Amino acid sequence: xxxxxxGTIGTGKSVIADFLRKNNYTVNKFSDEVKNELERQKIAPxxxxxxxxxxxxxxxxxxxxxxxxxxxxxxxLEKKENYCLDGARNPEEIMELKxxxxxxxxxxxxxxxxxxxxxxxxxxxxxxxxxxxxIREKIKIELGLIPSPANFNIQGCLKIADLVIENTGTIEExxxxxxxxxKL
Numbered sequence: 427x428x429x430x431x432x433g434t435i436g437t438g439k440s441v442i443a444d445f446l447r448k449n450n451y452t453v454n455k456f457s458d459e460v461k462n463e464l465e466r467q468k469i470a471p472x473x474x475x476x477x478x479x480x481x482x483x484x485x486x487x488x489x490x491x492x493x494x495x496x497x498x499x500x501x502x503l504e505k506k507e508n509y510c511l512d513g514a515r516n517p518e519e520i521m522e523l524k525x526x527x528x529x530x531x532x533x534x535x536x537x538x539x540x541x542x543x544x545x546x547x548x549x550x551x552x553x554x555x556x557x558x559x560x561i562r563e564k565i566k567i568e569l570g571l572i573p574s575p576a577n578f579n580i581q582g583c584l585k586i587a588d589l590v591i592e593n594t595g596t597i598e599e600x601x602x603x604x605x606x607x608x609k610l
Contacts (some may be wrong), residue, residue, distance in 0.1 A: 428501065428526055429608070432514040432583035433534035434568040435473075436545040438593040438600055439512050442532065445601045446510040449610050454500070456493045456513040459483060473564065480515075481575035490577050494519030498526060515568065517582040532604065533580075533587035540594060541565060 429446060431439040443453045460480045464471050469479065484492045497511055497519075514520050514531070523529055536544065542558050542565075556564070566572045570579035584590055589607050593600050604610075 427507075427608070428509045428511065428523065428529045430514050430520055430523055430529065430531045431510065431512045431534065432520070432531060432580055432587060433536075434541065434565045434580055436541050436548070437534040437536045438591075438597075439534055441597055441600055442534065442604055443510050443512040445604060446508075449508075451508040451510040452504075452506050453510045453512060454497060456497065456511065456515065456519065459493060459496055477567075477574060477576040477578075481577065484577065489518070490516055491518035491522040494522030498523050501526060514580075514583050516570075516577060516579040517586055520583055520586060530589070530608070531583070531587040532607070533584040533590040534600075535584065535590060535592050536594060537592075538562065538565065 429451065431442055433439050443455075447453045457476060457480070460476050460483060461471060463479050463483060464475060467479070469475050480493070484490055486492070488495060494514070501509055511523065514523075520531055542561050545556075545561050546558070563572065567574045567576075568578045569581045571581065589603075591600065591603050
């Protein structure tokens with residue numbers, strides 16, 4: 427089975443990915459190719475730089491579905507049984523991956539005020555020194571409510587998800603919802 431995770435920063439996608447890793451899923455992030463390119467070009471891995479380079483990769487490798495295509499090709503070569511693909515940012519990436527068999531999409535949402543609080547509290551390098559308004563703007567960009575060179579449209583991804591989880595509870599509650607959906 428191939429599980430695609432979508433949702434903005436701070437919604438709990440990585441928590442689900444870690445849970446699936448413990449249940450014998452191979453985890454890949456959509457952003458891995460972007461991070462590799464940043465490293466190759468010796469560019470600091472900030473969220474803004476990741477969005478910029480991600481946009482460039484999409485132009486270079488065939489448009490908005492490019493990261494999905496790169497992941498699809500990797501899966502076809504590796505031929506492992508279970509994958510978790512963390513961080514779809516537009517429906518075209520998902521549609522590219524749905525060319526494979528047995529694909530499910532899980533969307534994760536969190537109300538905006540809770541999301542901003544979580545992002546501030548987690549203190550990740552990518553989010554440092556950002557005030558609540560800057561964080562809200564980045565979330566709106568990821569949702570596709572504000573245009574960006576990266577062409578994010580998580581709102582569109584959520585519309586085609588097989589399951590959308592509002593993650594306002596505990597990690598255990600989130601894992602339980604995923605376990606029930608996948609019958610693990």
